[in-house]
Amino acid sequence: MRERFKRIRSDLLDRVPEICVDRCLLLTEAYQKYEKYPIVEKRAKALADVLSGMQIYIGDDELLVGNQARVPRAAPLFPEYDYEFVLSEMEDFEHRTSDRFIIKEEDKEKLRQVLPWWKDKTLKARATAMQPEAVLEDIKIGVLGWQGNITSGEGHIVPDYEMILEYGFSGLYSRVKTLIGNLVLTEPKDLEKFTFYRACESILKGCFDFIERYRDLAIEQQKRCVGSVRSSELKAISKRCDALLHRPPKSFAEALQCVWFVQVILHIESNGHSLSFGRFDQYLYPFYKKDIENNILTQTEAEELLxxxxxxxxxxxxxxxxxxxxxxxxYPTYQNICLGGQKSDGSDAVNALSWMCLDMLEEIRLPEPNIYIRIHEGTPDDFLNHAVKIVKKGLGMPSFVNDQVIIPSLLHRGVLPEDAINYSTMGCTEVQVPGKWGYRANGKSKINLLRILEIVLDGGVDRKSGQKIMDGLTPLEECTTIEQIKNGYQKAIEHYMKLHVIADNINEMAMNALVPDAFCSLIVQDCLNRGKSIKEGGTIYDMISGTLVGIPNVGNAVYAIQKLVFEEKRITPQALSHALKTNFEEEGGEFIRTLLINGAEKYGNDVDAVDEITKELSDYYVTEISKYKTLRDGKGPIGCCYTSSTVTITANIPCGASVGATPDGRKAGEPTAEGVSPSRNTLKNGLTAIFQSVGKLSNELFTGGQLLNIRINPATLQTPEEEAKFAAVLRASGDLKCWHSQYNVLSNETLRDAQKHPENYADLMVRVAGYSALFTTLNSELQEDIIARTQFEL
Known part of the structure; x- marks a missing residue:
């Protein structure tokens, strides 16, 4: 690793992340100052004030500048979404078992003075007040996880970086000024656009001020080190910043700096995560190629910049x-970079920058950015083999998505062919058309399927409280056929699907009223031409998704009931019901649990009977959800529907914690399966059987994305022959229409030693869900969940 990288990286890893109060204080003051303005303009002016007033810095070794907070890895605060948890948890941030933050005592006092002003003004307060009683009641039951949508910004978006690099900040500003000048304000339609355009103008002025401050800081720092190598670097930084104030980027270095300024400003505007870079190797390659060919940049210099x-x-x-x-x-932020895939004519898109992006992942070895590779039939063998060599180093990256299922999935939803082939990954394993899609191709709403099944088996009664939740469901002990359970499950799915859509759309109404984002909107098509923000219908495509948690568990559970209770009659419905309600802890309970585990086949082993019932039960949701519409329906975008995903991140742990014992043999409180990954300790037939099982699901309907997590024994991925076998498995997963796969290649011995001696493993990375994380920053519960995942041999 290069010395510059070592120094910056060590500084980052040695830091306990801080909480930065700058944005919170500046935003609160600005909201009070601009109270009279329409909300989109008020937020734009407030963001401009934050960019003008927040502390900035240029690190000693940095070649690119721009920060979202006053020190690296610090997190700003966003009181307009939710402030209450900050006040209630302030003293606990430093003592968390995972994702610790430190906060200065003087900053705590400032927050205690400022944050109460936000009472009843936040997105959380507005959205909660708007929700119907049935949605609020479910907070106690725990089926739906809709509250994450109203405690932070939405994110989950890929801006139009090609447009940004074509116009630059100055070109976008000129475009906005022209649009304002062309308005006929006596026309109602033009008048409706006026406020949005003024908001765009305000925030671009704030962007200019932000960039100018870095230019001036670089000049100031340069004066203190005249004649040194650092002086030349600072001079180059100031020149790049100055250029971006006046024109679009022309060089690779300017283009990278432009992209980074956009990313930082997006993070300051709203704290929505999964703000992703899209097809990074495609839109930056022309700059890289020109500079290399014209001897403006050496390969070493390009690598240092990247x-x-x-x-x-x-x-x-x-x-x-x-x-x-x-x-x-x-600490995930899900800042995704997508490599490879296909060009518009179907030819392979891998280029020299794609290779460099992979090499830099191997050298830097940090969880962000989150690197994905698009695989298709024409992906070059040497590029795929190189990716395999990096995966085997235990980084949890790159991950892989398959054109053979994702492009048809997008076409099925009405995406135009030229856009579908240009898709990009975003966040975890979600996809969207870069620069043309609204927020949340998949987002924060969670649907706990195993909790729904528990309610069904208990006849519509909440097992913990005894509360009646749904009528018309036959309890397990009274069932005489598996169809009664399937029908009850379908009825319950339909009930909670409706509640999910209601909760989500109400959240969206509140977001549009209180937190519209002008900066993000002006860099997504076709908001500028339409004169509408994203939430108002400015984008080309609008499809959003919630996440289904526990699909494999539900399939295994219902199949076990079908086989052991109704077909083989080895367990009575009454005995099973009692065993579940007593967590298998009374007489005969452990015998029933062992029978459930060993006497019925499990999803993930390429057994048609259980795989098909898993598909049937998940189809209840994925075939129906697209009938429901988003708030943009009829307002311009294509789609305006809901879709499905299985991007559970680590929600499988808290979701499992709220569910009692289940008929797959799982005990109360244990984690559910993650995504479409088979439940732990259920796999018998090897790696290829997993892909066979996953391939039987209705994968094209999961347009919000799918998650498949796999562990491989590093001892079986050592030789060139084993690497080639792994690459062949990746290609086969595409032929089987599997959406995604990602890999941990770490031994249990390494992970156990990291638990005992965390000081020796500060940079040990693991794949958690749709992201990688530093293992030693995770709490013991998640560490154990990762270790418990089945380890496969090639």
Whole structure:
């Protein structure tokens, strides 16, 4: 690793992340100052004030500049979404078992003075007040996880970086001024656009001020080190910043700096995560190629710039409430880079920058950015083999997504062919058309399927409280056929699907009223031409998704009932019901649990009977959800529907904690399966059987994304022959229409030693869900969940 990278990286890893109060204080003051303005303009002016007033810095070794908080890895605060958890958890941030943050005592006092002003003004307060009683009641039951949507920004988006690089900040500003000048304000339609355009103008002025401050700081620092190598670097930084004030980027270095400024400003505007870079190797390649061919840049210089870019990405951070943190442990920000795939004519898109991006992942070895590779039939063998060599180093990256299922999935939803082939990954394993899609191709709403099954088996009664939740469901002990359970499950799915859509759309109404984002909107098509923000219908495509948690558990559970209770009659419905309600702890309970585990086949082993019932039960949701519409329906975008995903992140742990014992043999409180990954300790037939099972699901309907997590024994991925076998498995997964796969290649011995001696493993990375994290920053519960995942041999 290069010395510059070592120094920056060590500084980042040695830091306990801090909480930065700058944004909170400046935003509160600005909201009070601009109270009279329409909300989109008020937020734009407030963001401009934050960019003008927040503390900035240029690190000693940095080649790219721009920060979201006053020190690296610090997290800013966003009181307009939710402030209450900050006050209630302030003294606990430093003592968390995972995702710790420190906060200065003087900053605590400032927050105690400022935050109460936000009472009844937050997104959380507004959305909660708007929700119907049935949705609020479910907070106690725990089926739906809709509250994450109203405690932070939405994110989950890929801006139009090609447009940004074409116009630059100055070109976008000129475009906005022209649009304003062309308005006929006596026309109602033009008048409706006026406020949005003024908001865009305000925030671009704030962007100019932000960039100018870095230019001036670089000049100031340069004066203190005249004649040194650092002086030349600072001079180059100031020149790049100055250029971006006046024109679009022309060089690779300017383009990288432009992209980074956009990313930082997006993170300051709203704390929505999964703000992703899209097809990074495609839109930056022309700059790289021109500079290399014209001897403007050496390969070594290009690598140094890219490495510094990766390190800046890792420096972004986000504070979540502890409840939300438990669904995504490990400080993830999901800043995704997508490599490879196909060009518009179907030819392979891998280029020299794609290779460099992989090499830099191997050298920097940090969880962010989150690197994905698109695989298709024409993916070059040497590129795929190179990716395998990096995976085997235990980074949990790159992950892989398959064109053979994702492009048809997008076409099925009405995406135009030229856009579908240009898709990009985003966040965890979600996808969207870069620069043309609204927020949340998949987002924060969670649907706990195993909790729904528990309610069905208990006849519509909440097992813990005894509360009646649904009528018309036959309890397990009274059932005489498996169809009664399937029908009850379908009825319950339909009930909670409706509640999910209601909760989500109400959240969206509140978001549009209180937290519209002008900056993000002006860099997504076709908001500028339509004169509408994203939430108002400015984008080309609009499809959003919630996450289904526990699909494999539900399939295994219902199949076990079908086989052991109704077909083989080895367990009576009454005995099974009693065993579940007593967590298998009374007489005969452990015998029943052992029978459930060993006497019925499990999803993930390529056994048609259980795989098909898993598909049947998940189809109840995925075939129906697209009938429901988003708030943009009829307002311009294509789609305007809901879709499905299985991107559970670490929600499988808290979701499992709320569910009692289940007929797959799982005990009360144990984690559910994650995504479409088979439940732990259920796999018998090897790696290829997993892909066979996953391939039987209705994968094209999971347009919100799928998650498949796999562990491989590193001892079986050593030789060139074993690497080639792994690459062949990756290609086969595409032929089987599997959406995604990602790999931990770490031994249990390494992970156990890291638990005992964390000081020796500060940079040990593991794949958690749709993201990687530093193992030693995770709490013991998640560490054990990762270790318990089945380890396969090639």
């Amino acid at each position: 490495g510094c870019f990766y390190l800046k990405v890792f420096g972004n951070n986000k504070l979540r409430s502890w409840k939300t943190t438990q669904t995504q442990l490990g």
